[in-house]
Amino acid sequence: MELAEASGASVRFAAMRPALGEPPFAGRSAAEGILDDAEAAAEASGIHLALCVCGLSTNRAELELVAAAKDRSLPVALVIDFAPGHRLSGVSAIPDLAFATNPLAAAAVEAEGLQCFVAGSAYLEQLSNDAAPPAMDAPAVRSEYKLAADAVLVPLFLAPDDMVPDAPTATVACLTHVAEAFATLKGEAELALVIRPHPRWELPTRDAVRQAVPRLAVPAVLDESPSAIDNKSLYKASYATLTLGSTVSVESMAYGTRSAFVQIGWDPSKIEAIMYTLPVPRLTSCEALLGFLAESLTLKRSGETDCCGPFDVEGCCGAAHRTWERLKGLCPSGATAAVAVAKEYVARSNAHDLDGCARMMTEDVEAYGAQGLDAVRAIMADFYSAHSGLHYACSGFRALSSAKERTADAARFVFLRTWTQVDGQSFKRKGVETLYFRDGLVVRIEVALLPEFSPEMSLDS
Numbered sequence: 001m002e003l004a005e006a007s008g009a010s011v012r013f014a015a016m017r018p019a020l021g022e023p024p025f026a027g028r029s030a031a032e033g034i035l036d037d038a039e040a041a042a043e044a045s046g047i048h049l050a051l052c053v054c055g056l057s058t059n060r061a062e063l064e065l066v067a068a069a070k071d072r073s074l075p076v077a078l079v080i081d082f083a084p085g086h087r088l089s090g091v092s093a094i095p096d097l098a099f100a101t102n103p104l105a106a107a108a109v110e111a112e113g114l115q116c117f118v119a120g121s122a123y124l125e126q127l128s129n130d131a132a133p134p135a136m137d138a139p140a141v142r143s144e145y146k147l148a149a150d151a152v153l154v155p156l157f158l159a160p161d162d163m164v165p166d167a168p169t170a171t172v173a174c175l176t177h178v179a180e181a182f183a184t185l186k187g188e189a190e191l192a193l194v195i196r197p198h199p200r201w202e203l204p205t206r207d208a209v210r211q212a213v214p215r216l217a218v219p220a221v222l223d224e225s226p227s228a229i230d231n232k233s234l235y236k237a238s239y240a241t242l243t244l245g246s247t248v249s250v251e252s253m254a255y256g257t258r259s260a261f262v263q264i265g266w267d268p269s270k271i272e273a274i275m276y277t278l279p280v281p282r283l284t285s286c287e288a289l290l291g292f293l294a295e296s297l298t299l300k301r302s303g304e305t306d307c308c309g310p311f312d313v314e315g316c317c318g319a320a321h322r323t324w325e326r327l328k329g330l331c332p333s334g335a336t337a338a339v340a341v342a343k344e345y346v347a348r349s350n351a352h353d354l355d356g357c358a359r360m361m362t363e364d365v366e367a368y369g370a371q372g373l374d375a376v377r378a379i380m381a382d383f384y385s386a387h388s389g390l391h392y393a394c395s396g397f398r399a400l401s402s403a404k405e406r407t408a409d410a411a412r413f414v415f416l417r418t419w420t421q422v423d424g425q426s427f428k429r430k431g432v433e434t435l436y437f438r439d440g441l442v443v444r445i446e447v448a449l450l451p452e453f454s455p456e457m458s459l460d461s
Contacts, residue, residue, distance in 0.1 A: 031068035039396050049398055050331045053077045058163060058274070059200070060087050067093035073400050073412060075330040079323075081121065081247055083108035085274035096330055099323055101316075105277040117326050120319030127254040128316065135230055138237035142192075144229055145221045151192040152239050152297065154182075155223075156262070158209075159244035160200035163271050167201075168208035173265030174244060175209065179216035181289045186218070189297055193220040194234075240296035242283075245271035249280045254316075258299070260292050338399040342411035342435050345442065346394050354380055360442050367445035387419035400434070410436045 039049045052069035054062040056078050069076045070093040078098045083105055098116040100106035101124075109116040136144070142151055156178055161167040175195065182191040195213070197206065213222050223229070231248070232255060235241060241252040241259040245268055249259035260281040261268070283289045341360070348356040358377045361367075368383070370376045384390055393416045400410040412434045420426050431449040435442050 031064040034065060035068055035072065035074075049074065049396075051075050051077070051327060053079065053327065055079050055081070056084065056087050058085075058087065058160065063091060063093070066091075066095055070094075072396070073398065077327060077330060078114075080105065080109055080116075082277045083274045084112055087274070088112040088114070097326065099326070100277075101319075102277060102279075108277065117322075119323040119326065120316040121250075122316070122320040122323050124250060124254045125316040125319045127251060130232075130255075134233040134236045136233040136237070141229055141233055141237035145192070145194060145223070147192045147221070148190055150190055152189040152300075153192050153194060153234075153237050154240050154242065154293065154296075155194040155196055155234055155238055157196045157241065157243040157246055157248045158198045158201060158205075159246060159271060160198045161202045161205050162200065164244065165267050165270065168204045170266030171205055171244075172208050172212045174262055175212060175216065175220075177264045177286060178242065178262060178289065179218050179220065181286060181293060183217035184290060185293055185297075188294070191218065191293070193218055195220055195222045196234075197222075197224060239300045240293065244268070245275045247278070250278060253280070258296055262289060264289060337440075338409075338411040338437065339397045341437065341440065341442075342397055342413060343394075345435060346392055346413070346415075350391055352384055352390070354384070362438055362441045362443045365441075365443055365445075367442075368447070388421070390417070390419045392417055394433075409438075410434055 035049070035052070052065065052074045054065050054076075056062055062078075066076050066078070075097075076093075076095040078095045080098055080100055082101070088109075095114060098109045098114045099119045100109055100116050101119070101121045103118055106116040106118045138153075139149065142149065142153065145153075147153065156175070158171060164170050179193060182193055185191055193216070195209070197209070201209075209222065213220050231251065235252045235255045235257045238252075238257055241249065241257055242262050243249045243259065244266070245261045245263070249261060252259040260283050261271075261275070263272075263282055263284045264286060281292065283292055345357060345360055348360070354377055357380065358373060361373055361376065363373050364371070365373050365376050367376045368379050370379045394413045396412075396414040398412055400412055412432060414432055415430070417429045417431070418426065429449060431447055433448075434446045436444040436446075
């Protein structure tokens with residue numbers, strides 16, 4: 001995890017790339033762990049966790065994270081690159097907002113009952129603005145693959161098995177058609193086919209592809225360890241890229257290398273159900289595939305750089321700014337102040353500064369089973385007298401907003417309360433405390449405790 005300053009923003013955000021696991025997802029405990037890590041990093045940097053933003057993979061792994069964040073009263077935004085398809089079916093925890101890359105995708109998301117904003121793709125905007133040279137130049141890529149110096153590189157990126165019906169047979173059929181097209185063009189150029197498996201391919205497909213590669217119409221490289229060559233270097237070294245239906249195609253196009261979906265020899269209906277919003281050429285016949293490859297050769301040899309077909313990278317310009325402005329709107333205004341007041345209240349409580357705590361409350365405050373400032377202060381004094389060495393270890397501070405307005409009118413945190421009885425026994429009790437504010441003062445305090453405590457000789461258990 002890393003903490004970064006958002007460009008032009010007044011708050012910071014925690015950027016995470018957690019591994020959510022393969023289906024079935026590890027479950028709620030893994031999602032809780034991700035949020036715990038985010039809160040710990042935020043606390044260490046003197047900020048609080050105010051918002052959860054995540055994508056939506058075809059395996060729906062992020063939905064556990066959405067549910068866990070909603071349980072913690074965190075606003076949630078989903079970034080959806082293409083139509084949701086089945087991915088939002090039966091969702092119980094509803095995100096506050098979704099972001100889509102184009103109006104067609106937004107319409108599909110809104111049809112599922114979610115509020116959606118068309119922002120463009122901040123990710124593709126970043127790629128299109130990436131002027132840094134690739135980690136490996138074209139000769140180095142060809143050398144890594146042990147290809148001839150004049151080889152014309154065209155990689156084929158496979159799809160995950162759960163998106164390809166009868167994946168072993170269908171994948172090999174598609175590979176066969178692509179290799180035959182390469183063989184047809186052999187007189188025009190030394191085409192080199194590099195096959196990049198999807199990380200989620202399964203053993204039957206892997207074994208079928210391994211057996212098929214030596215029998216293809218042209219020599220092919222099966223790259224099962226793609227970490228050796230990053231995608232950017234591969235895109236830049238290629239005349240074109242092919243996928244069975246993937247956002248890899250739009251990444252390639254953003255970098256200036258044309259791409260297409262190959263839909264020959266297999267049933268693409270499952271992928272098309274979510275990818276139909278992406279403006280990528282579809283190759284549905286051998287003739288179309290041959291034409292695409294031949295045109296790619298002509299464009300590349302002519303030095304043509306604007307060869308991305310219908311894809312308009314410029315449509316993503318400003319996407320990051322538009323996205324960030326909407327995200328800030330999800331964060332309760334005054335959130336930092338609300339959390340700061342809650343932390344100050346805890347600090348004064350731990351200092352047993354009851355007068356200081358009282359000064360932070362309204363005259364009609366309601367807390368700890370009492371009503372009114374004098375009554376609340378009295379019950380706090382009795383409680384501290386009965387619990388020697390009372391101390392609160394608190395974490396997970398977050399601001400809460402009202403149901404109708406995005407203004408922070410409460411702060412919540414988790415506490416571990418410890419104290420010592422007169423007989424020397426140590427006790428601990430866990431719970432959640434929520435402070436509600438009016439005009440910056442505490443007007444109500446709610447405490448939710450875990451089940452009955454038990455005496456503990458050690459506080460480490």
